[in-house]
Amino acid sequence: AKTWILKKHFDGFPEHSNFELKVEELPEPKDGEVLLEAVFLSVDPYMRPFSRARMKEGDVMIGTQVAKVIQSNSPTFPVGTHAVARCGWRTHTVCDGSGLIPIMPDWPRDISLSLALGAIGMPGLTALYGIEEVLGLQRGETLLVNAAAGAVGSVVGQIAKIKGCKVVGSAGSDAKVAFLKELGFDHAFNYKTVVSLEEELKKASPEGYDCYFDNVGGLFSSVALQQMKNLGRIAVCGSISLYNDTTPQTGPYPYLTMIFKQLKMEGFLQSRWEHKHPESLKRLMEWLKEGKLQSREHITKGFENMPAAFMGILKGENIGKAVVTV
Ligand code: NDP
Secondary structure, three states: OEEEEEOOOOOOOOOHHHEEEEEOOOOOOOOOOEEEEEEEEEOOOOHHHHHHHHOOOOOEOOOOEEEEEEEEOOOOOOOOOEEEEOOOOEOEEEEOOOOEEEOOOOOOOOOOHHHHHOOOOHHHHHHHHHHHHHHOOOOOOEEEEOOOOEHHHHHHHHHHHHOOOEEEEEEOOHHHHHHHHHOOOOEEEEOOOOOOHHHHHHHHOOOOEEEEEEOOOHHHHHHHHOOEEEEEEEEEOOOHHHOOOOOOOOOOOOHHHHHHOOOEEEEOOHHHHHHHHHHHHHHHHHHHHOOOOOOOEEEEEOHHHHHHHHHHHHHOOOOEEEEEEO
16 A cells, blocks of 8 residues: 655645655455555645644544445445545555445436545535534525635535525635636635725625635634624634644634624534534535536546645645545
């Protein structure tokens, strides 16, 4: 098996020297075990903040993949079946099947299994729970989402449209803005080229925002909060603008605005609603089949390019879900 190791903890923006490619001999699968071969591997922003908390130097990089069972001593996962496996950046894995999530039954043949890492997987679930469980978004409301052309953000905007809302999205390139318009966003803008974020947010929704789905945090949020309506709700999903900071995070959030506008802000992890995952994945799949949900992927070829693909999302290179094919 080939594996990518965290050779040295990140200090600031990740570099190639933080990673090391290693080759490992695998044992024969024992009774109840399977041998998995990675088909699609996910690279996700959480790997950056989680690396410090969950990994030590020398560990295999954390991550999820869609894998094919190529040898099996388990009746639950016969040879040829696919599963979502949280086994990290590895081409092959021997495991006992306990952490494996079977691909949803009746997965349509014409839909790539890679979507189990994206719109019909963790990012899609994050979007759904942020909207329904955290924000409680209602028909006719106005929602703001940033990193809107990414894996989570693009699904957030589309679900909000399904729910009959007005959607404003920001992203970091003109190509991304064009993509958001294709998806039906009511207003989309390139936050890197606008003269004033405040003016752009005001122009997009002069009456303010009922809900804000925050993937970015930092300065963007301190401006966005000022544009909320009274009693507005904020789902704090991610703070990617701060993930590579080397100094502790202190804000800046405008607390007086929070008080005077009586805002409600809630951080969340999609795993809180794990018990709902099967039913939620079915709903996302239905929307996809009905054409109400579109999915775009940013594919990088080659296991050897995992670090580059990961660094790419932190630089904003991806439109849609970033996936690596082996
Ligand atoms: P994306 O597919 O959106 O990729 C990340 C995007 O973030 C980039 O393409 C880039 O887009 C933007 N970005 C990168 N660096 C910066 C920066 N310094 N400032 C502003 N934007 C930046 O990733 P995901 O959809 O997978 O994740 C989006 C967010 O959701 C992340 O913050 C992630 O940590 C969080 N998340 C949270 C979960 C939860 O359970 N709470 C679960 C999954 C994800 P652009 O060109 O627009 O800048």
